[in-house]
Amino acid sequence: MTAKRVGVIMGGSSAEREISLKSGQAVSGALSDQGWDVSPIVLGPGVDAFAALKAAPMDVAFLALHGRLGEDGCVQGLLEVLGVPYTGSSVLSSALAMDKLKSKELFRLHNVPTPPYYVFGPQHTMADLEEVHGSFGFPVVVKPRREGSSIGLSVAKNAVELATAVAEAKRYDDSVLIERFVKGKEIAVGILGGRVLGAIEVEPLSGIYDYDAKYTPGKTRYHQPARLPTTRYRGVLNLAERAANALEVSGAARVDLLVTEGQNEYVLEVNTLPGMTQTSLLPKIAREAGYGFAELCDSIVKLAKLHTGQLARREAADVVRLTANEATLAQLRAAV
Numbered sequence: 085m086t087a088k089r090v091g092v093i094m095g096g097s098s099a100e101r102e103i104s105l106k107s108g109q110a111v112s113g114a115l116s117d118q119g120w121d122v123s124p125i126v127l128g129p130g131v132d133a134f135a136a137l138k139a140a141p142m143d144v145a146f147l148a149l150h151g152r153l154g155e156d157g158c159v160q161g162l163l164e165v166l167g168v169p170y171t172g173s174s175v176l177s178s179a180l181a182m183d184k185l186k187s188k189e190l191f192r193l194h195n196v197p198t199p200p201y202y203v204f205g206p207q208h209t210m211a212d213l214e215e216v217h218g219s220f221g222f223p224v225v226v227k228p229r230r231e232g233s234s235i236g237l238s239v240a241k242n243a244v245e246l247a248t249a250v251a252e253a254k255r256y257d258d259s260v261l262i263e264r265f266v267k268g269k270e271i272a273v274g275i276l277g278g279r280v281l282g283a284i285e286v287e288p289l290s291g292i293y294d295y296d297a298k299y300t301p302g303k304t305r306y307h308q309p310a311r312l313p314t315t316r317y318r319g320v321l322n323l324a325e326r327a328a329n330a331l332e333v334s335g336a337a338r339v340d341l342l343v344t345e346g347q348n349e350y351v352l353e354v355n356t357l358p359g360m361t362q363t364s365l366l367p368k369i370a371r372e373a374g375y376g377f378a379e380l381c382d383s384i385v386k387l388a389k390l391h392t393g394q395l396a397r398r399e400a401a402d403v404v405r406l407t408a409n410e411a412t413l414a415q416l417r418a419a420v
Contacts, residue, residue: 088119088120088121088143089120089121089123089141089142089143089144090115090120090121090122090123090142090143090144090145090146090385091122091123091124091125091137091140091141091142091144091145091146091168092108092111092112092115092122092123092124092125092145092146092148093108093125093127093137093145093146093147093148093149093154093159094107094108094109094111094124094125094126094127094148094149095108095126095127095128095131095149096127096128096149096150096151096153096154096159097127097128097129097153098149098150098151098152098153098154098155098231098232099151099231099235099236099256100150100151100154100231100232100235101128101151103150103299103359103361104148104149104150104151104154105126106361107148107150107359107360107361107364108124108126108148109124110360110361110362110377111146111148111360111381112124114377114378114380114381114382115146115378115381115382115385117378118378118379118381118382120382120385123140123141123142125137125140125142125145127149127154127159133159133162134162137159137162137163137166137168138166142168143168143169143396143397144168144169144170144171144385144388145163145168145169145170145171145388146170146171146381146384146385146388147159147160147170147171147172147357148357148360149357150232150357150359151231151232151235152182152230152231154357155178155181155182155232155355155356155357156178156179156182156183156230157174157175157176157177157178157179157182160172160173160174160175160178160391161175163390164390164391164392164394166397167390167394167395167396167397168390168396168397169388169389169390169396170388170389170390171335171336171357171384171385171387171388172334172335172336172337172356172357173331173332173333173334173335173337173356173391174332174334174391174392175391175392176332177331177332177333177334177356178356178357180331181331181333181353181354181355181356182230182232182356183229183230184227184229184230184261184353185201185203185229185259185261187331187353187354188201190330190331191327191330191351193330194326194327194329194330196323196326196327196330196351197323197348197349197350197351198350198351198352199225199263199264199265199266199342199350199352200220200263200264201261201262201263201264202216202217202220202261202262203229203259203260203261203262204216204250204259204260204262205258205259205260206258206259210247210250210251213243213246213247213250214243217243217246217262220262220264221264222240222241222242222246222265223239223240223241223265224239224240224246224262224263224264224265225237225238225239225262225263225264225265226238226239226240226246226249226250226252226253226260226261226262226263227253227260227261227263228253228254228256228257228259228260228261229257229259229260229261230257230259231256231257232355234293234294234295234297234298235256235295236252236253236255236256236257237253237292237294237295238252238253238294239265239292246262250262266342266344266348266350267344267345268342268343268344268345268348268350269285269287269310269311269312269342269343269344270285270286270287270288270293270340270341270342271283271284271285271286271310271312271320271340271341271342271343272284272286272338272339272340272341272365272366272369273320273321273324273325273338273339273341273369274336274337274338274358274365274366274369274370274373275324275325275328275333275336275337275338275339276335276336276370276375276380276383276384276387277334277335277336277383277387278334280321280324280325281369281370281372281373281375282308282309282321282369282372282373283309283310283312283317283320283321283324283369284306284307284308284309284310284365284368284369284372285306285307285308285309285310285311285312286304286305286306286365287304287305287306287307288303288304289303289304289305290303306368308368308369308372309372310343312343316343319349320341320343320349323341323349323351324339324341324351327339327351327354328354331354331356333354333356334387334389334391335356335384335387335388336358336366336380336384336387337354337355337356337358338354338355338358338365338366338369339351339353339354339355340352340353340354340355360381362377366380367380
């Protein structure tokens with residue numbers, strides 16, 4: 085890629101806005117250090133996203149957005165329409181990865197193990213909860229169907245806690261995923277341009293890797309590489325790659341898994357726009373694979389592309405100019 089003007093898109097209107105701003109600020113600084121002409125683009129409530137993106141002086145977009153309306157294919161679709169190559173996955177893959185139900189359905193189709201689950205949807209009322217839950221058992225993990233960063237996530241050990249957890253999750257989404265609680269090591273695998281970089285083990289001191297554990301210093305221990313026997317470590321990397329392939333993700337991605345003391349591994353989700361602060365999991369994994377933070381950001385932006393086959397905005401403009409020149413020449417020939 086010869087383009088040097090990059091727009092770093094951050095903010096958005098999801099519950100992860102503050103994390104996105106931190107990612108965007110870190111990425112902007114790193115890309116500037118790598119020689120890119122950086123334009124920070126902050127989206128959010130009251131901002132006309134299409135107008136802001138159309139007016140931005142950029143040849144390529146680095147997406148530092150997280151959550152809905154940023155990570156779910158919406159902004160990706162706008163950039164496809166504008167002809168601006170962008171980092172991360174396609175519109176379809178982004179939407180599928182953000183939707184925990186659709187991700188799980190594809191995992192099952194591709195024989196990628198994932199914890200058992202059911203959905204408490206908008207067609208249900210709280211009075212239906214006991215019947216819908218049935219004999220599913222406890223404990224369970226409750227989370228919004230389409231959110232990230234463990235926003236609205238709770239663990240319920242009984243019916244009373246389940247009702248509270250579902251009510252909390254419904255603050256963020258009218259569709260809630262209830263998943264069997266699986267005791268095991270929490271592992272994150274980093275992928276860059278189709279290459280598996282490695283895995284890190286996350287040990288939240290509270291026992292659950294929720295929003296507080298992710299973003300409060302000192303509340304989580306990290307083990308790198310993950311504390312697994314060599315053969316099993318390779319198996320986890322392979323499983324993460326299979327999960328990413330099931331959703332056809334591209335660019336940089338992070339796959340979150342659970343590894344039990346037995347011989348079972350489960351994929352929880354695939355993140356198509358993982359956190360990009362200096363202390364986020366993907367940069368930690370990439371560092372062990374030989375990528376400094378600035379080098380990682382540079383590598384990600386160089387993978388940016390359009391996924392629908394049309395020309396990039398700058399290339400399309402060249403075609404228009406060429407067509408106009410040909411029309412002018414035709415007029416001159418006709419005059420002669």
